Amino acid sequence: MGVKILSIGAWTPNKILTNDDLSKMVDTSDEWIRSKTGICQRHIADADTATSDIAINAAKLALERANISAEDLDCIIVATTSPDHHGFPSTSCIIQGKLGAVNAGAFDLVAACSGLAYGIEVARGFINNGTMKYVMVIGAEKLSSIINWNDRNTCCLFGDGAGALILSKSSEGEGDIIDSIIMADGTGEDALKIKAGGSRNPFTNELPSIEDLTLSMDGQAVYNFAVRVNTEMVQQLLDKHNLTSEDITWIVPHQANYRIIKAASKRLKISEDKFFMNLADYGNTSAASIGIALNEMYEKGILKRGDLIITMGFGAGLTYAANLIRY
Ligand SMILES: CC(C)(COP(=O)(O)OP(=O)(O)OC[C@H]1O[C@@H](n2cnc3c(N)ncnc32)[C@H](O)[C@@H]1OP(=O)(O)O)[C@@H](O)C(=O)NCCC(=O)NCCS
Structure with a gap:
């Protein structure tokens, strides 16, 4: 007996912002963004759409595919760094209310781009210890709301969207969340940060600058960290379970930059073809x-059912996490 991914759903806004569109907003070019990141476009939510709205669309699809109702859910875990509200209420509670998941607890999980991989392990614990039957884990972001659109260093990297998984108990021969790595290196707290608005630098009568209220990043530091931990996590899971890369059908990395994935694939001596990439169409959607x-x-x-896959994320905190999954 284990814990399986019962269903998957996702949703991204229809509105697309291309690299050419961006080059009319800041001093950049399609060529620079493509060659440095692999990103060609990103999906951007309307002004009146919040992270919970994006998440609910993904959640409904996952419920439909699982063939269960919202009332069957025991818990909704929402991994996000762009919640509907600063502090509270949690985005997960808003989703729980709007879905009518009247039997579910709900909380947000803040582990940045590693959030979904963290959430999968938390859900596995809830199901394995027998307290819960159906747990929904959603990675959802409206990163366009926390980006400084005047900063070419960051605004070309990110997009909006949500992905939702429903996890449940599995029987012999079905899928399983076999193992996870849940890690952090908080000494890297400055590498990716929103500087103002928290207890360290609270709101005062004087409005903080847009730079302090939006995402700031040391791109090179994050890049080096990402290549190292992506490589280490895959190797660690393979070694611990006596597997070779041949046993793995797919590695599904956090979609931040194709150069990070390319570098990890080279160090691991695993073909790039094994790494699923779709960041060209979506940019970096963090927890989603x-x-x-x-x-x-x-x-x-x-x-396909039976495939052995590795999912892995890294991000602000710094955090990093991976799951070895029999789908
Ligand atoms: C951001 C990133 C793409 C930059 O690539 P890089 O190879 O480190 O960039 P370089 O150091 O070669 O170039 C930086 C130069 O490009 C410029 N630049 C930055 N963004 C630019 C843009 N959108 N268009 C044109 N030029 C840009 C910088 O101003 C800098 O110019 P300078 O040298 O005159 O100061 C890369 O560091 C990265 O992807 N890091 C990881 C970021 C990430 O994944 N974050 C999210 C983690 S969850």
Whole structure:
């Protein structure tokens, strides 16, 4: 007996912002963004759409595919760094209310781009210890709301969207969340940060600058960290379970930059073809990216029951996490 991914859903806003569109807003070019990141476009939510609205669309699809109702859910875990409200109420509670998941607890999980991988392990614990039957884990972001659109260093990297998974108990021979790595290196707290608005630098009568209220990043530091931990996590899971890369059908990495994935693939001596990538179409959607990727793989029919996959994320905190999953 284990814990399986019962269903997957995702949703991204229709509105697309291309690299050419961006080059009319800041001093950048399609060529720079493509060659440095692999990103061609990103999906951007309307002004009146919040993270919970994006998440609910993904959640409804996952419920439909699981063939259960919202009332069957025991818990909703929402991984996000762009919640509807600063502090409270949690985005997960808003989703719980609007879905009518009257039997579910709900909380937000803040682990940035590693959030979905963290959430999968938390859900596994709830189901394995027998307290819960159906747990929904959603990675959802409206990153366009926390980006400084005047900062070319960051505004070209991110997009909006949500991916939702429903996890439940599995029987012998079905899928299983086999193992996870849940890690952090808080000494890297400055590498990715929103500087103002928290207890360290609270709101005062004087409005903080837009730079302090939006995402700031040391791109090079994050890049080096990402290549290192992506490589280490895959190797660690393979070694611990006596597996080789041949046993793995797909590695589904957090979609931040194709150069990070390329570098990890080279160090691991695992073909790039094994790493599923769709960041060209979505950019970096933080906690949502692995869910959006899994959904695309499911819809294309390239994610098959029985496949052994590794999902892995890294991000602000710094955090990093991975799951070894028999789908
Ligand atoms: C951001 C990133 C793409 C930059 O790539 P890089 O190879 O480190 O960039 P370089 O150091 O070669 O170039 C930086 C130069 O490009 C410029 N630049 C930055 N963004 C630019 C843009 N959108 N268009 C044109 N030029 C840009 C910088 O101003 C800088 O110019 P300078 O050298 O005159 O000061 C890369 O560091 C990265 O992807 N890091 C990880 C970021 C990430 O994944 N964050 C999210 C984690 S969850």
